[in-house]
Amino acid sequence: MSTYILVITVVGLAALSMAWVPSLLKRTFISYPIVFMVLGMLVYLLPYELPQPDPIWQEDYVVHLTELIVIISLMGSGLKLRRKVSWKNWQVPLRLVSITMLLCIACLAVLGWGVLGLAPAAAVLLGAVLAPTDPVLAEQVQVGPPNEKEEDDVRFSLTAEAGLNDGMAFPFTWLAVVIAVAAGTEGGWFGDWLLRDLLYRIAAGTIMGYLVGRGLAYLIFQLPKKTSFPKAQDGFLALSATLVSYGFTELVHGYGFIAVFVTAVTMSSFEPEHEYHVEMHDFINQVEHILMVMLLLVFGGSLVFGLLNFLTWQGAVVGLVFLFIIRPLAGLIGMLGISMPFHEKIAISFFGIRGIGSFFYLSFALDKIDFVDANQLWSVVGFIVMVSIILHGLTASRAMRYLDYRRNRRGKLQVPGPVKNEPS
Secondary structure, three states: OOHHHHHHHHHHHHHHHOOOHHHHHOOOOOOHHHHHHHHHHHHHHOOOOOOOOOOOOOHHHHHHHHHHHHHHHHHHHHHHOOOOOOHHHHHHHHHHHHHHHHHHHHHHHHHHHHOOOOOHHHHHHHHHHHOOOOOOOOHHHOOOOOOOOOOOHHHHHHHHHHHHHHHHOHHHHHHHHHHHHHOOOOOOHHHHHHHHHHHHHHHHHHHHHHHHHHHHHHHHHHHHHHOOOOOOOOOOHHHHHHHHHHHHHHHOOOOHHHHHHHHHHHHHOOOOOOOHHHHHHHHHHHHHHHHHHHHHHHHHHHHHOOOOOOOOHHHHHHHHHHHHHHHHHHHHHHOOOOOOOHHHHHHHHHOOOOOHHHHHHHHHHHHHOOOOOHHHHHHHHHHHHHHHHHHHHHHHHHHHHHHHHHHHHHHHHHOOOOOOOOOO
16 A cells, blocks of 8 residues: 555545534533544554654654644734734733743743753753743634634633744744854853844844735735725635745744734734635634644654653653643733733633644754754653643633633623612
């Protein structure tokens, strides 16, 4: 049997099942990433000659595949958001991508160096790759499509955080690379990193994202009203916008992840009620699902073929401490002083889902320079992503339903019905 035919058949069946699996699983407490990860494990246990995923993933193809999935997911996340960008509306996600993310990076770097015995550069890299909340696997805790008008604080905060910090983790990934390159050399590297990798690339990503988003919004929504310029009708424009925004920004050495999300938010802010937003979101969401299924199958296969071979009990403990203690506490610290029910703060802090973005950052850094601790890093990151998929996948739907119940109940108590006239 041809290996190629077998592979496209498996991928086709998995992608086909996405037409029904998410809807069927809404009746349960299981998320579909769990299903496809386990399916990948089972498929690779079958006695067929499938191409074996490298236990310690080859960085070249992982970089490009995860990169594509993340930028597509960032476009979808940005198109869903409806709140105007202001400090008042966005203060929770902005705190999460600054205070919370920095605390997570620092704590993981210390644990990586002190407990796992990683080199300083590898310890910083561990913190950087696990800091961002994943936009790809977090659909259960994100806001709905653009035609769903309500955006509760929990879903909005987690969606906006996932969109923002997938770009904001880049400077710290570069910091790990710079530290590794500069080991044993004289100083001066920190100033270069600060000006180039932190300040310039963030600013370039933000500016380019806004310019591309503003230009596309003009072409889509404003120019057809003023002239005979044809109206955009196809949802694939969202994919084109993703690639254009990312490509232009990377050409000027900015952060393309930031640019794509800013482009999406800028476009969604123009005529937010327009039905074309829904069409663009639906198309980009379908593309994201197909690519995600492919990567989850490969991830499941890599778990079978040895991705966790270099995981020690100390690495497992650090991973569990991060998911159950560090991220929740860092989230609560980041939201200190914000007026919000405590149970909603707990939900935002707990559902810091780790996933495809972490794979991208790790493969990106390892593609730039060889880290001595690369095998251990892959095993620890793979373990944390696996646990996050299972842990958050089993709890997200129940938690969201509970929060919706509490929110609706509170709304009913605050808005009483009409008072009936009592008989005299």
